[in-house]
Amino acid sequence: MKQIKTLLIATALFITGNQAINAQAKTAHVEVSEIMAKMPAMLEAQKQLEKLSGTYDVEYKGMVEEYQNKLKKYEQEATTVAEAVNETRSKEVQDMQKRIVDYRDNAQKELQQKEADIVKPIMEKVKASIQKVGKAKGFQYILNSEGLLLADGPNLTADVKKDLGF
Known part of the structure; x- marks a missing residue:
């Protein structure tokens, strides 16, 4: 009787352990930066x-x-003009400096916003393709390989590129 009980417990542990092994999630990785760098829309x-x-x-x-x-010009003429003219010119130069700095800052902000506006739909397309390929191949998790220390699983980068048409 004790042997049957031990056999039943061993069988239950074997079945449970086997199910746990089968229940492990399938994981793959993809190189998003490589896809983005070579994607025609991104270029x-x-x-x-x-x-x-x-x-x-x-x-x-x-x-x-x-x-x-x-x-x-103002520096060359500074000694030959009145103090009031020099003060006016000094204010004009300071205003020009401010306009230049403001222009540079606004240009940088506009470039960043334009980049975000352009890249967002491209990134969404890549993400959708990664999800499509991952589901078609039966993966539950797909990681971006740039941050991985070990990427031993399947690499889906080529499949995603193919799905995107390049």
């Missing part, structure tokens, strides 16, 4: 951002050049 977005950045740079450099020219 086009980068071109748009570079063009916009170039436009801001040209305007900024023009403002700085104008500022430097005026500052040089």
Whole structure:
């Protein structure tokens, strides 16, 4: 009787242990940065951002050049004009400095916002593709491999690229 009880307990433990092994979640990884870097839509977005950045740079450099020219002129003429003129010019130079700094700050904010607006739908498309591929292959968890210390499971990067069409 004691042997039957021991056998039943051993069988129950074996079945429970076997189910626990089968119940482990299937996990894979994907390299999101690689996908984003090579995605045609992202490459086009980068071109748009570079063009916009170039436009801001040209305007900024023009403002700085104008500022430097005026500052040089005012410094050369400072000893030959009245004190009131020098004070007016000093205020004008300070205003130009403020406009240049404000322009630079606003341009940076606009570039960041434009980048966020462009990248968000691309990232959502990549995320949807990762979910689609993961579900089709039966994975419960898909990790971004950039932060992993060990990525021994399947790499779905190529499958996601294929799903996205590149």
